[in-house]
Amino acid sequence: MGIFEGLEGFKLTFGKLFDERVTGDYKGGRNDDEKRDKPDRMHGRHVLNRYEDGMEKCIGCELCAGVCPANCIYVRGADNPIDDPVSPGERYGFVYEINYLRCIHCDLCVEACPTQAITETKLFEFSFTNRQDAIYTKDELVVGDDGMPQHLPWEDWRPGEDEHTSAWMRATSPSGAAEYVGKVAWSGELGYGIRAPEAGQTADLAETHVDVEFEVDAAVAAASEDGGHH
């Protein structure tokens, strides 16, 4: 009692010495070449997506740059060359730069994008030796011909780091709203095609499961029938 009550805390902290640790070793692929699996919906390095026919999705609208709270995105749009369009439609992203010394990976750009051109991957462990390297240009951000993010020389990619990000999840169930579950709102994407819907967005999974399969089949059929969307 009294003065010794204050010493209870010392007992507690001493006891913690023998407790289990709640944190683990950092596994960033450095020492034992092991990288921890990232959780779903993680926000990491961005990619600029392309349609299945190789067209870029970005239309240079600068909405991502406008919404960016860290002012890390710089976009300039330009008119598509008529003989060799870069993107379907009138305009395309002529310059696209993201400064990763500023980016806070809030994912607002992904939310703002009207064509789902920009999405995120789970890669977040970058290091640079100068400030110039931290600015990713469009050449580095845009997906390769296989539709997968480019594995740049200084990046350490592991399997699965380009999947199941927040944008990926939303693609199959927009806004997480139950009435949209299974309805593919996104157009086909290079490397992935039309993605299968993710489960877990609605209260009754068993019931919607059949519908989900049906909708996907229908959507795929529709997409292949009219040869895409443009």
Place this chain on the structure above:
Amino acid sequence: MSFLSILHALPIAVDPLFVGGVGLEEVLIVILKVVVAFVMLMVSVMLMIWFERKLHADMTNRMGPTIAGPFGLLQTLADGIKLFFKEDLIPEERGDPLVFRLAPYLTLIPAFLIFTVVPIGGDFVNGDGTVTWFGNTTHLQIADPPIGILFVLAMSSLAVYGIMLAGWSSGSKYPLFGSVRASAQMVSYEAALGLSLVAVLIKSGTLSTHEIVVGQADGWSWNLWVTGFIPFIVFLIATTAELNRPPFDLVEAEQEIVGGFHTEYSSIRFALFFLGEYMNVVTMSAIMVTLFFGGPDGPILFLDSLGWAWGIFWFLIKVISFCFTFVWFRATLPRFRYDQLMDLGWKLLIPLSLGWIVALAALEVGRDEDWNRFLVAAICFVGLMVMGFLLNSAVAAGKRKRLAGEGFD
């Protein structure tokens, strides 16, 4: 009369190294001792920072540094190297660049100088703590000045200047807040620190650190017991405040004033503050061991001829346990509020150690004069109780007045 013979004439301990005159050999030995002490202190600081991070992590269910070196031991080295290559910013316009550059050394150098008077080894059970190597008999401490403890107090007061001037010369508001807090806090607790020391000095009858250790040459004559435990408690709390360590880290309270006095510091100058701070932790632990825990005193289990090495061993054990205590404080106690800090210092620690000095002195005089020991103790006890009551009611009355709005403010 030569300088040495003056020293011999005084009733003080002179390092036996210089008894036969000072030649090249003696000078070399002193230089060797300084170099060894400096290197050991630097390494111990490195290990202390690692120890603190690791232990604090353990006490909060975390891992602590694991990457650099085995068990993360080289983390401090890595941090040091990183800091060394960082850009060094100096507030040229608003601040005072000269003082700004000077301040880190003002905290670092006293921390090292304090360590010079600490006996770190030697056999105090079977001998007088001296060792004989290559025909030279010496103490296992760099210097044993007759004013040993006063030197420690002087140096720990100097360290206040480092922190004060650092905050002032930054020319920025948060560092200034930090340095104002630092000066108030460190001056307040210096009083309690000095007063609790007086109890040790009354019992030991000397200022020399070597003599103080010789006087505690057996576990039961440690000043911890002899002075009655209270001075040690006061000293421990006052030291924690002197070191600006939690729960008394108002000086650099991150949540309130960014980083306090070192907000504007960067690069190697920041590293120097860091170094000085942790060196202070090690040296003040060593001082506490010297004053209250018999320094290198401890049982010699085997190998009698290596008694001095056992001294070093026990000394290290004791110092590490104090370092552990400081980390334990940090992991356990939340930071004091400023008025609580001042209350604790001025209304509890200082009166307590003052009263304890009076009681100890009375008992000491009573023993010399052959008075009735129990009577003296009883009178002391009653006197202290009365004084405590008076102080308490004075404080309570002051508080009542203040709350009623008719007092000082």
